[in-house]
Amino acid sequence: xxxxxxxxxxxxxxxxxxxxxxxxxxxxxxxxxxxxxxxxxxxxxxxxxxxxxxxxxxxxxxxxxxxxxxxxxxxxxxxxxxxxxxxxxxxxxxxxxxxxxxxxxxxxxxxxxxxxxxxxxxxxxxxxxxxxxxxxxxxxxxxxxxxxxxxxxxxxxxxxxxxxxxxxxxxxxxxxxxxxxxxxxxxxxxxxxxxxxxxxxxxxxxxxxxxxxxxxxxxxxxxxxxxxxxxxxxxxxxxxxxxxxxxxxxxxxxxxxxxxxxxxxxxxxxxxxxxxxxxxxxxxxxxxxxxxxxxxxxxxxxxxxxxxxxxxxxxxxxxxxxxxxxxxxxxxxxxxxxxxxxxxxxxxxxxxxxxxxxxxxxxxxxxxxxxxxxxxxxxxxxxxxxxxxxxxxxxxxxxxxxxxxxxxxxxxxxxxxxxxxxxxxxxxxxxxxxxxxxxxxxxxxxxxxxxxxxxxxxxxxxxxxxxxxxxxxxxxxxxxxxxxxxxxxxxxxxxxxxxxxxxxxx
Ligand SMILES: [Ca+2]
Ligand SMILES: [Ca+2]
Numbered sequence: 338x339x340x341x342x343x344x345x346x347x348x349x350x351x352x353x354x355x356x357x358x359x360x361x362x363x364x365x366x367x368x369x370x371x372x373x374x375x376x377x378x379x380x381x382x383x384x385x386x387x388x389x390x391x392x393x394x395x396x397x398x399x400x401x402x403x404x405x406x407x408x409x410x411x412x413x414x415x416x417x418x419x420x421x422x423x424x425x426x427x428x429x430x431x432x433x434x435x436x437x438x439x440x441x442x443x444x445x446x447x448x449x450x451x452x453x454x455x456x457x458x459x460x461x462x463x464x465x466x467x468x469x470x471x472x473x474x475x476x477x478x479x480x481x482x483x484x485x486x487x488x489x490x491x492x493x494x495x496x497x498x499x500x501x502x503x504x505x506x507x508x509x510x511x512x513x514x515x516x517x518x519x520x521x522x523x524x525x526x527x528x529x530x531x532x533x534x535x536x537x538x539x540x541x542x543x544x545x546x547x548x549x550x551x552x553x554x555x556x557x558x559x560x561x562x563x564x565x566x567x568x569x570x571x572x573x574x575x576x577x578x579x580x581x582x583x584x585x586x587x588x589x590x591x592x593x594x595x596x597x598x599x600x601x602x603x604x605x606x607x608x609x610x611x612x613x614x615x616x617x618x619x620x621x622x623x624x625x626x627x628x629x630x631x632x633x634x635x636x637x638x639x640x641x642x643x644x645x646x647x648x649x650x651x652x653x654x655x656x657x658x659x660x661x662x663x664x665x666x667x668x669x670x671x672x673x674x675x676x677x678x679x680x681x682x683x684x685x686x687x688x689x690x691x692x693x694x695x696x697x698x699x700x701x702x703x704x705x706x707x708x709x710x711x712x713x714x715x716x717x718x719x720x721x722x723x724x725x726x727x728x729x730x731x732x733x734x735x736x737x738x739x740x741x742x743x744x745x746x747x748x749x750x751x752x753x754x755x756x757x758x759x760x761x762x763x764x765x766x767x768x769x770x771x772x773x774x775x776x777x778x779x780x781x782x783x784x785x786x787x788x789x790x791x792x793x794x795x796x797x798x799x800x801x802x803x804x805x806x807x808x809x810x811x812x813x814x815x816x817x818x819x820x821x822x823x824x825x826x827x828x829x830x831x832x833x834x835x836x837x838x839x840x841x842x843x
Pocket of ligand 2: 697714736
């Protein structure tokens with residue numbers, strides 16, 4: 338609307354073709370810029386006392402408003418829910434407004450939250466009768482030069498451990514993998530709000546050439562730019578495998594050409610699902626490439642066999658088959674070095690409340706198991722819509738090996754195979770919790786360990802916390818990776834950094 342007004346104003350001011358052309362260019366620039374330049378997502382409220390009507394205006398930049406849209410608007414009056422409206426698309430690919438009849442009087446506090454169908458929500462609040470409109474800007478944080486300002490002293494670790502910055506300026510750093518030579522590869526994924534932005538995100542490699550346990554700028558290579566959310570990385574026989582949303586690609590002989598790699602080879606085409614489409618990959622002890630295929634929904638039944646599974650294939654992409662089904666959204670897995678068996682994290686469905694279901698750590702000792710989604714959550718909770726058939730039972734599904742808690746968002750996980758950390762950590766699973774996005778009281782934003790005994794999970798404790806302070810997160814752990822010296826790297830996509838946690842015996 339704003340752009341149109343400006344265009345017509347400029348066009349009216351003169352009939353000259355040049356000025357009209359300039360106005361069109363300006364309009365084009367204004368339309369393109371927000372998508373290219375990591376737009377903020379805004380929610381603003383305006384209350385019309387005379388007509389007893391609330392206008393909720395949302396900015397949500399998307400390329401296709403029928404597949405990526407604000408699906409729910411909720412309004413609270415003085416803390417009580419008074420409006421819930423659901424939608425199956427949004428009216429425009431950028432800014433749009435909805436008007437709702439609402440009785441409110443001076444002093445009432447109105448809070449509106451707009452929920453994206455993929456993930457993420459934005460809120461804003463006003464007090465009726467106040468002249469100044471309260472607009473809350475809540476774009477995803479993306480400080481890439483944050484090294485100096487990150488409050489690492491807030492991170493609590495067990496005695497003897499310390500945390501420092503290993504690498505920074507790695508915009509949207511996500512999954513990590515280490516080659517046998519010690520090259521660290523780092524995948525990335527854009528924030529939910531700009532997942533489909535045309536400029537994509539980059540892929541990094543780090544070689545700590547001077548062995549000082551820190552990646553100087555000269556030790557970081559950008560392998561590729563502008564990829565479609567290259568979240569997953571895996572390394573085998575000299576080649577780097579990268580999972581984008583819609584492709585798995587392979588860079589051959591990558592370590593000899595980190596700065597100017599040859600064009601990658603596509604080994605597999607995957608569906609372009611935005612929701613839960615950021616793929617995690619890894620090579621199993623069987624030499625197969627495993628890929629997590631997240632469900633293309635919060636909760637749904639689907640015809641697409643590949644949806645909500647962990648699949649595996651030959652390294653050339655052939656003979657893809659389902660390894661595990663009923664997996665909603667796994668963004669981390671690893672094989673127990675003691676047994677060769679797969680363990681994986683899974684993120685539970687949303688919108689069942691603050692405290693259910695629990696996110697999961699799962700154990701898949703064999704192919705062909707079903708881990709419950711979408712009918713059965715955290716082992717015993719039938720889905721209120723899809724699992725309520727009385728003929729249905731959770732008994733045939735594999736329950737979680739360990740309940741990690743609701744909405745903690747467990748992503749990367751690894752068995753600790755190093756020798757630097759004390760004995761009690763060896764063979765344990767470290768899990769990075771990205772943290773909740775839609776829980777009233779935020780939870781997660783930490784590292785936890787799960788203790789195994791006789792191939793069974795028997796305990797769970799917090800290892801590192803402090804990224805969440807007074808309900809506000811300043812960092813979000815994504816993946817963990819042990820270095821050869823036994824120290825542990827932790828990626829953080831909110832700050833675009835990798836931390837290194839080491840242990841120094843007293
Ligand atoms: Ca270095
Ligand atoms: Ca499950």
